Amino acid sequence: MAGTLAGEQPGGAPGPDRTRPPLRRRWDTGGVRVGLTGGVASGKSTVSAVLTELGAVVIDSDVLAREVVARGTPGLEQVVAAFGAGVLTPEGDLDRAAVGAIVFADEAQRRVLESIVHPLVRARSAELEAVAGPGALVVHDIPLLVEGGMAPAFDAVVVVDVPPELQVERMVRDRGWSAEEARARIAAQATREQRLAVATHVIDNTGTREQLRERVEQVHAELLAAAS
Numbered sequence: 739m740a741g742t743l744a745g746e747q748p749g750g751a752p753g754p755d756r757t758r759p760p761l762r763r764r765w766d767t768g769g770v771r772v773g774l775t776g777g778v779a780s781g782k783s784t785v786s787a788v789l790t791e792l793g794a795v796v797i798d799s800d801v802l803a804r805e806v807v808a809r810g811t812p813g814l815e816q817v818v819a820a821f822g823a824g825v826l827t828p829e830g831d832l833d834r835a836a837v838g839a840i841v842f843a844d845e846a847q848r849r850v851l852e853s854i855v856h857p858l859v860r861a862r863s864a865e866l867e868a869v870a871g872p873g874a875l876v877v878h879d880i881p882l883l884v885e886g887g888m889a890p891a892f893d894a895v896v897v898v899d900v901p902p903e904l905q906v907e908r909m910v911r912d913r914g915w916s917a918e919e920a921r922a923r924i925a926a927q928a929t930r931e932q933r934l935a936v937a938t939h940v941i942d943n944t945g946t947r948e949q950l951r952e953r954v955e956q957v958h959a960e961l962l963a964a965a966s
């Protein structure tokens with residue numbers, strides 16, 4: 739159901755957070771800060787790419803989470819200290835598949851990894867935001883925005899919404915993961931309902947890529963209008 743407006747939820751899911759003040763009163767002076775989230779493989783990167791084309795400055799937490807543990811970084815040293823040299827490839831990079839297998843099967847281990855990576859990602863995000871031009875529409879693509887209780891920090895929260903079955907289908911189709919691996923990632927995240935509960939804007943991504951683009955253009959225009 740592409741073109742879902744805030745308040746018109748598919749499948750009877752709860753609507754966006756109505757306790758938030760209207761957008762117009764939430765903007766600080768200067769730029770507009772938007773949080774973009776959604777479950778794994780919901781389509782956040784696809785949405786981010788369109789927003790970038792439209793002129794937004796997108797700061798992608800997944801990209802930063804890779805940078806802060808790149809070969810030779812203090813972040814990678816910390817991960818090795820916590821998980822052992824077995825999580826490195828022969829070339830000395832983080833073996834992401836190996837770490838994923840550990841942390842998505844064991845919540846305590848996931849918390850350990852997050853306690854290393856998340857502070858580094860937050861610091862880098864703040865640096866990047868500081869160099870975005872005045873008046874920029876800054877979009878933070880944060881998979882774990884809801885889990886981290888970060889919704890109140892943003893002027894608007896855009897949620898990319900798909901049902902879990904479609905997440906699994908896309909992960910299996912496009913990433914070669916087993917359905918079991920896909921479900922383990924979903925289980926490590928907030929529920930669809932929890933995300934929708936904090937949304938100011940919902941982007942339904944159960945339709946075609948063209949329908950997704952149209953909806954992103956619509957939300958982008960709404961965000962700019964609310965900020966002006």
Ligand SMILES: CC(C)(COP(=O)(O)OP(=O)(O)OC[C@H]1O[C@@H](n2cnc3c(N)ncnc32)[C@H](O)[C@@H]1O)[C@@H](O)C(=O)NCCC(=O)NCCS
Pocket residue numbers: 777778779799800803833834835837838841848851852855856859880881882923926927
């Ligand atoms: C476990 C790791 C090495 C697996 O790497 P991999 O290349 O397979 O996945 P990638 O990093 O591209 O993440 C893909 C998606 O998995 C989901 N995901 C990643 N980390 C987590 C997590 N800690 N909890 C729940 N879901 C997660 C997100 O939806 C993310 O968009 C990696 O995801 C990681 O370092 N995770 C911890 C850092 C983190 O929380 N990142 C999320 C954004 S800051």
Ligand SMILES: Nc1ncnc2c1ncn2[C@@H]1O[C@H](COP(=O)(O)OP(=O)(O)OP(=O)(O)O)[C@@H](O)[C@H]1O
Pocket residue numbers: 776777778779780781782783784785800881908909912943944945946947950
């Ligand atoms: N409307 C759509 N129709 C079909 N496939 C789509 C659609 N939107 C996205 N996809 C595909 O689904 C997969 C997941 O999309 P994308 O990578 O944008 O999700 P994501 O939320 O950024 O994922 P992650 O949580 O791993 O960062 C990709 O392979 C993407 O090309």
